[in-house]
Amino acid sequence: MTRKPRGRDERSPLSSLALHATLVVATTIALFPVVWVLLASLKPQDAIQSTEIHLFDHPTLENYRRVLFETSFPHWFLNSVVVAIFTMVIGISMSATAGYALSRFNFPGKRGVMWLFLITQMFPVAILIVPIYTIMANLGLIDTKASLVIAYCSVAVPFCTWMLRGYFDTIPPELDDAAALDGLGPFKTFWYVVLPLARPGLAVTAFYTFLTAWGEVAYAIAFILSDKNLTLGAGLQQFVPRFNPQWDLLTAGAVLIMLPASLVFYFAQKHLVAGLTAGGTKG
Amino acid sequence: MSTPVVFDAATRLYPGSTVPAVDRLDLEVQPGEFLALVGPSGCGKSTSLRMLAGLEDVSSGSIRIGDRDVTHLRPKDRDIAMVFQNYALYPHLTVGENMGFALKIAGVAKSEISTRVADAARILDLERFLDRKPKALSGGQRQRVAMGRAIVREPQVFLMDEPLSNLDAKLRVSTRTEIASLQRRLGITTVYVTHDQVEAMTMGDRVAVLKDGVLQQVAAPLDLYDRPANVFVAGFIGSPAMNLGTFAVEDGDALVAEARIRLPRATTDALTTGEVVLGFRPESLERVPAGTEGAFAVEVLVVEELGSEAFLYGSLGAKLHNPQLVAKVEPRSVPAKGSVVHFRVDPERLHAFSTTTGEALPTA
Numbered sequence: 001m002t003r004k005p006r007g008r009d010e011r012s013p014l015s016s017l018a019l020h021a022t023l024v025v026a027t028t029i030a031l032f033p034v035v036w037v038l039l040a041s042l043k044p045q046d047a048i049q050s051t052e053i054h055l056f057d058h059p060t061l062e063n064y065r066r067v068l069f070e071t072s073f074p075h076w077f078l079n080s081v082v083v084a085i086f087t088m089v090i091g092i093s094m095s096a097t098a099g100y101a102l103s104r105f106n107f108p109g110k111r112g113v114m115w116l117f118l119i120t121q122m123f124p125v126a127i128l129i130v131p132i133y134t135i136m137a138n139l140g141l142i143d144t145k146a147s148l149v150i151a152y153c154s155v156a157v158p159f160c161t162w163m164l165r166g167y168f169d170t171i172p173p174e175l176d177d178a179a180a181l182d183g184l185g186p187f188k189t190f191w192y193v194v195l196p197l198a199r200p201g202l203a204v205t206a207f208y209t210f211l212t213a214w215g216e217v218a219y220a221i222a223f224i225l226s227d228k229n230l231t232l233g234a235g236l237q238q239f240v241p242r243f244n245p246q247w248d249l250l251t252a253g254a255v256l257i258m259l260p261a262s263l264v265f266y267f268a269q270k271h272l273v274a275g276l277t278a279g280g281t282k283g
Numbered sequence: 284m285s286t287p288v289v290f291d292a293a294t295r296l297y298p299g300s301t302v303p304a305v306d307r308l309d310l311e312v313q314p315g316e317f318l319a320l321v322g323p324s325g326c327g328k329s330t331s332l333r334m335l336a337g338l339e340d341v342s343s344g345s346i347r348i349g350d351r352d353v354t355h356l357r358p359k360d361r362d363i364a365m366v367f368q369n370y371a372l373y374p375h376l377t378v379g380e381n382m383g384f385a386l387k388i389a390g391v392a393k394s395e396i397s398t399r400v401a402d403a404a405r406i407l408d409l410e411r412f413l414d415r416k417p418k419a420l421s422g423g424q425r426q427r428v429a430m431g432r433a434i435v436r437e438p439q440v441f442l443m444d445e446p447l448s449n450l451d452a453k454l455r456v457s458t459r460t461e462i463a464s465l466q467r468r469l470g471i472t473t474v475y476v477t478h479d480q481v482e483a484m485t486m487g488d489r490v491a492v493l494k495d496g497v498l499q500q501v502a503a504p505l506d507l508y509d510r511p512a513n514v515f516v517a518g519f520i521g522s523p524a525m526n527l528g529t530f531a532v533e534d535g536d537a538l539v540a541e542a543r544i545r546l547p548r549a550t551t552d553a554l555t556t557g558e559v560v561l562g563f564r565p566e567s568l569e570r571v572p573a574g575t576e577g578a579f580a581v582e583v584l585v586v587e588e589l590g591s592e593a594f595l596y597g598s599l600g601a602k603l604h605n606p607q608l609v610a611k612v613e614p615r616s617v618p619a620k621g622s623v624v625h626f627r628v629d630p631e632r633l634h635a636f637s638t639t640t641g642e643a644l645p646t647a
């Protein structure tokens with residue numbers, strides 16, 4: 001009996017089986033909560049808490065209608081969009097420029113800045129929340145969206161600066177030299193040469209800053225007092241008070257909250273292409 | 284309309300280092316001249332070029348382009364184009380956009396940009412590639428795009444930093460002549476850096492030799508070959524290298540192994556010690572019968588037959604700076620390995636250098 005020789009990239013059936021089994025288990029674990037929330041959001045209120053478990057039980061969009069038309073959800077949603085987009089835009093501009101400076105220029109205190117950015121990331125939110133609250137209170141920013149944008153940037157910018165600096169370091173500095181000879185100053189070099197090549201890095205940073213702001217709860221609860229200024233993370237909590245939680249509204253809200261994040265991810269991942277700088281230098 | 288370039292005691296001391304990478308460089312490049320800057324790795328060639336481009340600060344001294352002092356001008360204000368060793372093409376732009384980028388930034392009209400890019404593309408045979416990205420080109424094509432980006436600018440000065448070092452040997456030779464003839468056609472003052480002395484000798488109107496940041500000699504290629512100013516230039520220029528050795532001097536004769544080589548009067552007069560460094564090129568060695576006056580015996584170790592010429596590597600009864608003596612011999616009738624042959628140095632083509640300073644000594 002002759003066996004077909006196995007190709008270089010082929011696995012034995014057994015290892016293939018083991019691999020796929022592992023993948024299936026891992027995927028199930030990851031997807032289960034999401035799918036469960038999605039299924040629950042389609043059930044009537046009493047069916048969600050029923051002890052009998054069905055995948056589908058009188059599927060209905062009633063929960064969504066109520067969340068969208070009978071609660072402040074649309075308002076919170078808008079607030080979150082505003083906060084997240086501002087965080088994203090401000091965060092990226094600040095970390096991209098800072099990262100570029102750290103990558104390309106030598107200036108006194110450069111090491112100190114980098115250490116500072118590293119160390120600030122080590123403090124948990126729980127510790128930072130009180131001092132930042134005091135600062136916001138002194139600035140008169142409590143109960144404003146600006147307070148959240150500033151707080152989220154303080155979380156995201158140090159990390160993103162490090163990340164983008166690392167990315168800029170991979171772009172050959174000869175390109176900056178070539179740009180300088182082609183008549184570009186530092187800002188134009190940054191804009192026309194470095195940024196276009198850093199697209200993947202920027203996309204990841206954009207997604208990260210967006211997420212930092214989008215689902216955040218702790219700062220939002222601490223800084224925002226009035227219902228009309230609440231963001232989604234904080235607002236959704238109101239559906240599940242200690243007594244009498246409204247799981248129907250919560251699950252529908254949770255599904256809706258995923259949509260914009262997925263949308264941003266969709267646009268970000270399009271830019272996650274490798275090899276943008278290929279071919280520029282060497283042979 | 285060509286522009287001269289002048290380095291006036293230009294020095295570059297990198298922060299944190301104690302010896303300057305370029306030390307008081309005095310160099311005048313004539314208008315329209317092709318100046319080749321050559322030297323071993325780390326001698327400061329790139330640094331000199333980058334100082335001229337404005338990419339590196341000048342610690343002291345000055346640099347002039349035409350009648351402008353550019354020492355402290357930014358690169359973009361110097362009207363210079365540079366071809367980088369690794370090309371440094373913009374990967375996100377097409378070939379055409381790469382070549383027209385500087386003009387676009389300068390605000391030149393679109394139609395003018397496209398004519399100038401098209402002209403350059405025709406000269407460099409790049410027309411088919413204008414819409415491609417650099418990553419879809421071969422190394423040689425990228426090299427031409429880098430050249431194109433420079434000529435589209437019509438700058439006052441071209442700078443090239445080892446633009447051929449990434450090409451294979453054959454392409455290097457053909458591109459070498461292309462660049463040289465292109466430069467002659469455009470008549471734009473060019474400073475060309477290379478570590479390859481053959482490249483420098485074949486391309487340059489004049490060649491400047493640099494060592495450890497110090498300029499050794501600037502001269503036309505043949506002058507450099509025939510009249511090296513010091514031991515370093517003598518050994519660096521020429522392939523295979525000149526034979527150099529330190530020999531004792533007795534009664535006006537240098538003692539080279541068993542031979543006595545008569546030194547010119549001018550040379551002996553200039554000697555300050557009892558020794559002299561002699562240099563003779565492989566082709567200045569004449570094969571003679573044993574017993575001829577001034578001849579020394581050489582034991583043949585290797586013979587390189589290249590068809591049109593042949594080089595013999597052998598050992599001499601005296602120590603040379605290089606481990607072996609090299610002689611050019613008649614091809615196709617070369618002595619056998621292990622045999623002993625006799626050579627005499629053509630007295631007209633003998634080079635003598637001081638053992639203390641390394642400077643050339645007068646031979647006439």
Ligand SMILES: Nc1ncnc2c1ncn2[C@@H]1O[C@H](COP(=O)(O)OP(=O)(O)OP(=O)(O)O)[C@@H](O)[C@H]1O
Binds near residue numbers: 304
């Ligand atoms: N950024 C820098 N900081 C400190 N020293 C440097 C820097 N760049 C170069 N040097 C030093 O300056 C000297 C000259 O360097 P340069 O790059 O000009 O050499 P080169 O002649 O171009 O050599 P190669 O043929 O290898 O390219 C070297 O000794 C190098 O170590």
Ligand SMILES: [Mg+2]
Binds near residue numbers: 328329330444
């Ligand atoms: Mg170099």
